[in-house]
Amino acid sequence: MTPSTADPALELIQLSVEFVESDGSLEVLSELNFEIAKNSFVCLIGPSGGGKSTLLRAISGLIPVSQGKIILSGEPVQVIKQKQKYRTRVGMVFQKPNLMPWRTLWQNISLPLEIAKLSPEEIASRVYDLVELMGLQGFEKSYPHELSGGMAQRVAIARALAQDPDLLLLDEPFAQLDALNRERMGEELMRVWEEKQKTVLMVTHAIDEAVFLSDRVLVFSKRPAQLMLDLPISLERPRNNNVRYSPKFVALTQELHAALS
Amino acid sequence: MTPSTADPALELIQLSVEFVESDGSLEVLSELNFEIAKNSFVCLIGPSGGGKSTLLRAISGLIPVSQGKIILSGEPVQVIKQKQKYRTRVGMVFQKPNLMPWRTLWQNISLPLEIAKLSPEEIASRVYDLVELMGLQGFEKSYPHELSGGMAQRVAIARALAQDPDLLLLDEPFAQLDALNRERMGEELMRVWEEKQKTVLMVTHAIDEAVFLSDRVLVFSKRPAQLMLDLPISLERPRNNNVRYSPKFVALTQELHAALS
Amino acid sequence: MTEPLKNEHAQRLSPRISPLLRILYPLGSVILLLALWQVLYSLLKLPAFILPSPKMVWDKFLLILLNGTWWHHLSWTLLEILLGLLIGGLAATLIGYGLSKLSFLERLMAPFLVGSSSLPMVAVAPLLIIWFGAGLGSKVLICSLTVFFPVLVNVLVGLRNTPQELHELMRSLNASPWQKLTMLELPAALPVLLGGLRVGTTLSVIGAIVGELVSSDRGLGFLINVGRGQYDTALVFVAVLSLILMASLLYYVVLLLERRALVWQTWRKDHL
Amino acid sequence: MTEPLKNEHAQRLSPRISPLLRILYPLGSVILLLALWQVLYSLLKLPAFILPSPKMVWDKFLLILLNGTWWHHLSWTLLEILLGLLIGGLAATLIGYGLSKLSFLERLMAPFLVGSSSLPMVAVAPLLIIWFGAGLGSKVLICSLTVFFPVLVNVLVGLRNTPQELHELMRSLNASPWQKLTMLELPAALPVLLGGLRVGTTLSVIGAIVGELVSSDRGLGFLINVGRGQYDTALVFVAVLSLILMASLLYYVVLLLERRALVWQTWRKDHL
Amino acid sequence: KPFAENEALRPVTLNLTYIPNVQFAPYYVGIEKGFFAEAGLDVTLAYGNEADMVALVGAGKEQFMIASGEQVLMSRAQGLPVVSVANWYSDYPVGVVALKEANIQSPADLKGKQIGLPGLFGASYIGFEALARSANLSDSDYSLNSIGFTQVESLVTGQVEAVVGYVANEPVQLKARGYEVDVLRVADAVDLVGNCLVTNEKTIADEPDFVKAMAQAVVKSIRYAAENPEEAFDICKKHVENLNQLSPEELEIQRQVMLSSIAIWQTEPLEHVEQFRKWQNMQHLLLELGLINETLDIEGAFSDTFDR
């Protein structure tokens, strides 16, 4: 579980993203350089409108890059995207669960697999495992409107995992949940991450959440976003709720708080 | 600012609330007894579906009580409600800002005053003060859809304060905000409370928020709701962000965590 | 791990209506209407060829029901309507999808869409009959046209309102255009599309009748013409009531289809 | 203290269309239509009394525009429509409000609302003329009826969809019934009400024309009858095109009113 | 058989205006008694709006129809090459009907009255104007109400004092329902051409035998129906929708309608001069009413070479 920077899951090299508009262009990311080690859990914090979502969208290939490169396990995103292998490389979870309301829980999880045209048996077995993993048994036939916010978000994570991606991107995945559910979902996510051995990059606004979950917290500056702080979180794993009350945890939280205000 | 139980703002005496349904009745609150001191800030935590919102709705007279009494500064709610003085007694802030989309920020704040048929001058001066108090200057003519979530919630609080009520009820008012905005709004609310000298009863799911804001935290059991824990928060006031890292804060948080799980 | 269903609340709070009441209410309405009609008849004392009594109309209905005339004409009108719905609905869906992909063309067409929806078929039906003959074809054409525009507008609106985030999701999953169509766009547009079809049904009935009134030798519209020509007002009433009933039934059938197809929507039961 | 506006994003991403294009597009559509028509005319070589050329229609238009006939008839139809809108809209709003307070009555009426929306006016127009005379009155009545039902349905839907939480807010503020009506229910129902009026406008045009086609001595529908009676198809085209234009204009006027009244809504610009 | 010898019957559509009705008895008789078949024709009847039909015949899309005389002239004025080839009605079939109490005995009595008619176009309008002009009345002397085809109802409910309708229909309907009425027949005032069999110039030029076969079969059918009214009425029951479902009283009314219709049928071909006069009177009236703008070649509008 210790990050090995020798073989990074994600490398950003001089990455810039601009939006061209009728009234001039807006530079959102400016010459960003960092890498994320394989199997590490990294959180990204920064001011609103700073460009965090933009970065995630660039990594998942939804928007073009103006300059620089994004490299996933050694291969540039653009190349991967064309090779159609892409969908096994990056899974994305948005702020809202983003489920298709006309699909049942089961069908929502199987969506990426159907798109990838896997065999029905293969799909069934994978989805079955994921339902189990995320503790969604008994709700397979429920439609999204019948699910609570926490369950819907769990389905969204299951859907992203269905692709079995090397890199999991999460954009404020728990923002819609209340405080208690949020804590629970965080623990859940950590458990899955430990079991599945994925690389995770997650955007959040909650400092304690970031500290509790990650191996490393990145702090973005205001727009154009640059790396302001790169804080390793050397708390022992596996972690449980008590770690929140340890002096180390409190100190890390305080440091991030200071950096942000 | 020290609570004096001698002259309570709110007293519940053997309070029960049931909902009668076609398939039997549902007891939501069961023989509840407690009082809240004048000018104190009390938070209420409890499991989902436990009856917290029901209690607030009962106090604000929106639903009838099956048994027992609710007494506001010595007078039973039912009596007050009939006397039409009621609206100066209780102000309610809901989970969603609940603004009228066709009214500007200014007009939304003035709503309770228009309903109370105050003179236009009186209304203008009161709303002006509240806009200032909540830091909403410059947005008086904006419509709700032009406001951010935090600003909308601030308007909702201003609207509740416009009635100049003795008791302010807040039902998870910050649930829709992200973590950072939530902290800010908490501090804001505390500032207003200190300035205005109101009694506040607030429902929340966030333990640290409860501890940070209140003089006393009440913990509800599962349905039918009963008082499980009544925890005084003896942290010094005025409080700032650093108090979150004090051992006392951490201990209180931990105690509440334990009570809830 | 089991959390409460999200809208447990909402469902409990929505007004319940027993199945008995659901039948009793429309029944009540009909009885009310009949009573009103009878009172009007007895009070006004108009000649029967101006306002027949409910009894006369009922007798006439039984007569033509038993000798097969009723079904002969009703089935013809129904055929026109259903063909019109099928052709108009299908054409609108296909063209709507095409237009939605070519926003340039859509803008070009927008004024026609508004204009044509206000085109009274009764004014152009004769032109259509001159151009396309007086047979089944021109009636189906009129029906198709009346159905076409509301469905087209709804297809456009439905496709346009597909949540942007779901489009992003599909893109992030590298979905092919065909997969986007079948897995996202069609299901997303379905509720609005069916809504358009529902409105279209009503309009289609009117279209068929208008076509028949202008020229025909079969159908409920023809029956209205015959009744009026022979001062058989009871027959006119039977025909008008039949077509209202037919329109209402068709409406509810589409509504039912909608509910079945859209179980995934929190169905608004109080939807008219 | 100043936070970003909530839908800064959304606004930036919505497609912008320059005011020039906004005029150019409909213009393009019209030119396209004319071209198509001319091609059809030249190709099919139909006699002019079946399909006149654009030029013939334009000449006829100029002729009746200059001698005042056009305005004479158009203004009459417009009067019928506007009176119908006023009376039908007002009645629907008042009755709708009443029904919404008496849900028992509403349930009783629901089948009629569905049924009546599918009642072809062209079939009952003669009956109305028998009962209410052939003058302006019966046309306005037909218009009012066509406007009545869509507006009524929308008033009911609008009132019913007033957010429950706002009702609670008003109750928690001890608002009087009158305050609830003016401060909550009316403003909340306004968008849907105006939407109904917009649909009603289109229907009202059709209603007026149907009434005039059945019996009249003035109005665009009458002009259509005259044109058809005199084998003057160019005149029929002028009348039909005029009424389409009028309907579209009325539609856009209501749309404009809607936008003005509803500045507080994030206005869907791409709304047809 | 003059036409199509040793061949199968030639299918042809005869377009009638309005809807199936006892007044169309001759055409039902022609089919049932085989008069059309004898002429080598397999006739199908179709019904529709008069103006639409005239346009279709004028455009050569249809070949035969029954139309009112003024329609022939008005459409010819607009360039439609339609021609009348046989007469059905000897008289103009329109009249003004009033209840006895209105006391309208002569066209002059129309002065100051509220008069209902379907619209300011078509046969009833033209017939009424002819009648009014015969009494030197103009439109300012009475008030015209467009009431659609609701003449009987409007008269009975007192919305108007007199209505314009078909002499064979509305008066019969009213009398049968117990109303006493006065009828002013247009035919008594002016001699106008009535309804006739109409085809187009192209058919006449290309297939004169075909036209002749049709015209003569029509004339024969009219005569037979007029001479055998009871048989004709029975035949009607096969062709007229709803007739069988009428009550005996209502059925009798329909019989009366047919009988009064027979009274104005042209059972023998009209002399040329007589025909010419009727057509010319019609043209004169249309010119006066401004419904046509220039004199037409009357000889081109009708032909008497096919019906005899």
Ligand SMILES: Nc1ncnc2c1ncn2[C@@H]1O[C@H](COP(=O)(O)OP(=O)(O)OP(=O)(O)O)[C@@H](O)[C@H]1O
């Ligand atoms: N498609 C786009 N076109 C133009 N500008 C855009 C686009 N997407 C984002 N932006 C702008 O880029 C900036 C960064 O946006 P982004 O969503 O990445 O911020 P963020 O850090 O995710 O903020 P938040 O914490 O509020 O989610 C914002 O100013 C936004 O307005």
Ligand SMILES: Nc1ncnc2c1ncn2[C@@H]1O[C@H](COP(=O)(O)OP(=O)(O)OP(=O)(O)O)[C@@H](O)[C@H]1O
């Ligand atoms: N009007 C009502 N009729 C029937 N049952 C109701 C009604 N309002 C609430 N309930 C029920 O009462 C119980 C308590 O609900 P309440 O909203 O008070 O819980 P809560 O503590 O506020 O929960 P949460 O933390 O999820 O907001 C729930 O089981 C709910 O279903």
Ligand SMILES: [Mg+2]
């Ligand atoms: Mg973001």
Ligand SMILES: [Mg+2]
């Ligand atoms: Mg609650």
